[in-house]
Amino acid sequence: MFGIVFRLSDVLMIALGALLAHSLRYDGSFELSGAERFLIVQSCVMALLVFPSLGIYRSWRGQPLYRLMSRVTLAWLAVVALSLCVIFSLHLTYDISRLWFGQTVVVSALLLLVPRAIVRGVQYHLRKSGRDQRNVVIVGAGSYGRAVLGQLQAAAPAGFRPVYVFDDAVGAAGGRRSVSGVPVMTDFRELKRRVREREVDEMWLALPLSHERTIQRIVREFRNDFVNLRFLPDVRSMALLNRSVTEVLNMPAINLATSPLPEPQLWPKFLFDRVFALAVLIPLLPLFIVLGVAVKLSSPGPVLFRQKRKGIDGREFNIFKFRTMKVQSERGGPLRQASRNDSRITRVGAILRRTSLDELPQFLNVLLGHMSVVGPRPHAIEHDDLYKDVVDGYMYRYRIRPGITGWAQVNGYRGETRKVEKMEARVKFDLFYIQNWTFWFDMKIILITLVKGFVGRNAF
Incomplete structure (x- = not known):
């Protein structure tokens, strides 16, 4: 019933948006031409076909608001694209005002999104006060069950209320009677009665x-009951970071260690990197020439320093920097990092390193697709070999393109890393960035870098 109401509501909002846009375009007039009426009707029909297929009307309980908003926006843009195809194929472009069409797209989008945001806001306050809740039984009183319970209790506005923790092994083991204030149930017959009532x-x-036997027992027992069964597998001992569920050849799969974001989600980042790199390289070309001359005069050797680094998925590339040290003969043994008051650093090099101007040529790496503007900093390959077996999650940093600046750098983790603890802290910030990446997170890091990130006490 509610699904039909929501569909009709969306159709009404699309039509209302077109009428309001027409009023704005033609000074309060609601008189539509035949082509305009046709466009409105076919957009409504397209919405009835596209919106359900993209999951607009499924339950969004427990999902963040931005996911619903982005899904509705995507669905509406798909309807708009299909409408444009129909208009062009029927040669109606000259009968429809482009300005009116554009205004219709914007106004209808607002009418589709704003009511949903209001409804979610009302639901949030209702659920926070204890209403509109779904009663949940958590099966498993072990450490993972307790962690799931804690997560559920911390997210009360999501609309899930824990009523019992079930574990029939607890009674035999003389286990606790409650977990975090939620009673523990050990009798399977009692569980069946509660479900069927x-x-x-x-x-x-x-x-x-x-625990395959327990899982099969519960699924078999309750397969004909109207209770939602959800399996939250405990894969903490196996998975590194990304534990999302996906499909491979129509088979369900749990990602244990995969690329954190699908390529289409990274397109805005990919496009921004190229534009930003050009916006830096072209205006700063005179500065590049001046710095290149200064480096050349500071000591014999090339202007640019090149070193092998790992990029996305471990693919190696040459990273570019302005040379800041005297050229020395190649020696075997471990790589020696630059340290404070390092005698190898030239006078010009000291200034470049202190101001991070030596990093500017890396925008060439960004333009070539080796690096991103924001991302985990790539380390020397010798350091990768040293830390990959010592620091958990170290190599996972290379699941995305390395960056010129990053979340670790703007939080003070840059420069020399002699201690394992310091590298662990840096990796922790990098992994947080990967897990929580958004395009706006990148913008935040760039702004922080512009304000305070170029000069730091750890840069030498």
């Missing part, structure tokens, strides 16, 4: 993969 809406199986 409609006291339970959902059962979350927070169990290791080895």
Whole structure:
């Protein structure tokens, strides 16, 4: 019933948006031409076909608002694109005002999004006050079950209320009677009775993969009952970071260590990197020439320093920097990092390193696709070999393109890394960035870099 209401509501909003846009375009007039009426009708029909296929009307309980908003926006843009195809194929472009069409797209989008945001806001306050909740039984009283319970209790506005923790092994082991204030149930017959009396809406199986017998027992017992069964596998001991669920050849799969973001999501970042790199390289070309001459005069040797680094998925590339040290003969042994008061650093090099101007040529790496403006800093390959088996998650940093600046750098983790603890802290910030990446997070890091990131006490 609600699904039909929501569909009709969206159709009404699209039509209303077109009428309001027409009023704005033609000084309050609502008289539509035949072509305009046709466009409105076919957009409404397209919405009825496209919106359900993109999951607009499924339950979004427990999902953040931005995901719903982005999905609705994507669905509406798909309808707009299909409408444009129809207009062009029927040669109606000259019968429809481009300005009116553009205004219709914007106004209708607002009418589709704003009511949803208001409804979610009302639901948030209702659920925060304890109403509109779904009763959940968590199966598993172990450490992972307790972690799931803590997560659920911390997200009360999501609309899930834990009513029981079920674990029939607890009674035999003389286990606790409650977990974080939620009673523990050990009798399977009691669980069945509660489910069939409609006291339970959902059962979350927070169990290791080895508990296959328990999982099958619950699925078999409740397969004909109207209770949602969700399996939250405990893969903490196996998975590194990304534990999303996906499909491979129509088979369900849990990602244990994969690229954190699909390529289409990174297109805005990819495009921004190229534009930003050009915006830096072209105006600063005179500065590049001046710095190149200064480096050349400071000591014999090339202007640019090149060193092998790992890029995305471990692919090697030559990173570019202005040379800041005297050229020395090649020696075997471990790589020696630059340190404070290092005698190898030239006078010009000291200034370049202190101001981070030696990093400017890396915008060439960005333009070539080796690097991104923002991302984990790439280390020397010798350091990769040293730390990859010592610091958890170290090599996962190379699942995305390395950056000129990053979340670790703007938080003070730059320069020399002699201690493992210092590298662990740097990696921790890098992994946080990967897990929480958004385009606007990149913008934040760039702004922080512009304000305070070029000069730092750890840069030498």
